[in-house]
Amino acid sequence: MPNLPDVPPDPDEMDRHLREITSGQAGEATFREPSAAERTRRPVRAVSTGRMSWRKARKAAKLRKPVQEPGRTRAKVRQARPHTATRGKRRRRARVLLTLSVVLAMLAGVGYGLSRFGLLPPSRNQGPVSNGLAPGLGPAFTAADPFAGTPAEHFPSGASGIVPPAARPVGNISAAQVSAAYATTKKLLVAANLNPQTLSGGVPDSFARLLAPQLRSYFISGLGKLGIDNHGYGRSTRGWVASFAPGTTELVGGIIKVSGAMAPTTAVDSGHHVLRIEFNYLFVYPVQRPRQPSTRMRIVMRQQGNVDFAQWNDPGGPLQAWWLPGSSSGPAGARCDVQDGFIHPEFPGGPPDHVLPSGIPIDPYSQSYSPSRADCVAVTRT
Secondary structure (H helix, E strand, O other), X not given: OOOOOOOOXXXXXXXXXXXXXXXXXXXXXXXXXXXXXHHHHOOOOOEOOOOOOXXXXXXXXHHOOOOOOHHHHHHHHHHHXXXXXXXXXXXXXXXXXXXXXXXXXXXXXXXXXXXXXXXXXOEOOOOOOEOOXXXXXXXXXXOOOOOOXXXXXXXXEHHHHOOOOXXXXXXXXXXXXHHHHHHHHHHHHHHHHOOHHHHOOOOOHHHHOOEOHXXXXXXXXXXXXXXXXXXXXXXXXXXXXXXXXXXXXXXXXXXXXXXXXXXXXXXXXXXXXXXXXXXXXXXXXXXXXXXXEEEEEEEEEEEEEEEEEEOXXXXXXXXXXXXXXXXXXXXXXXXXXXXXXXXXXXXXXXXXXXXXXXXXXXXXXXXXXXXXXXXXXXXXXX
């Protein structure tokens, strides 16, 4: 931007320019304020509305404050400092015009600087993506170290993160029966959250085969249901397992981090004395849109609930598993406005979620909070 002169222009020379403008003899203006009608015809540029911290939200609110229109500013200055001398009016008019030029130039420079250094969100219509990278943007993490800087960096990988405790008798349940229930619970957690076919949106056969026959039929029949019930819970049983919407997501690095624990107790369910295995685990998935590294993010899935073991069908047979999903929130980093049971990551630069999160943002890596599955919860660190 060229340097502005230190000395204000001569008032008579400015007056001459003003007469040319009003008489129509001046050339085409280098800057013209668009009319209200023109502004309404301009296309709206949508931006990503991903979740953000309260500090960033407050900063964004400040940036959205409107700038006073030049015409109104000039009117306010003239009314605030009236003067009867014609020469004084001309001088003040010249100073106001010069000040407005400087302010407009500074605003343009600030806007460019914020966009250049990534402090303003990119528009969804910023142009085509080349090699999976948006212009000026890079992946959020590398495929070699997708968990760097997060608690998951120190979690075990895959099924090795599911370690049952030593088996002991519980009530009238033998240690051998508890050990068998532990093994089945681990198989259920692996089938629900680590099985490749299930993760890619296929039929979760390996999970269904481990359920008691009645529950298995209910699970399979509910996989294709949509929407929510009267209590705000998803109708689809697909939400019992971790299934990404088919064709929308690919795993980065091929490793899923797992951390959690399980413990035994006894309970009475529908008149049955049952062995109950309580579980609480985190599964962390580094994901991206297919072949688009610039969309990388992490999905944190919390599986919390019970598996009740009893002789549901055969009074003399082995203990059978009845899966009871608990009151844990949906996957952190996933959209809240799609109710088909699949996980739809809220990828950077994607369309905004139509359901806004509520409450104070939580840390999805913490296993101490107790949210409701029916809530859309604001989260951090995804």
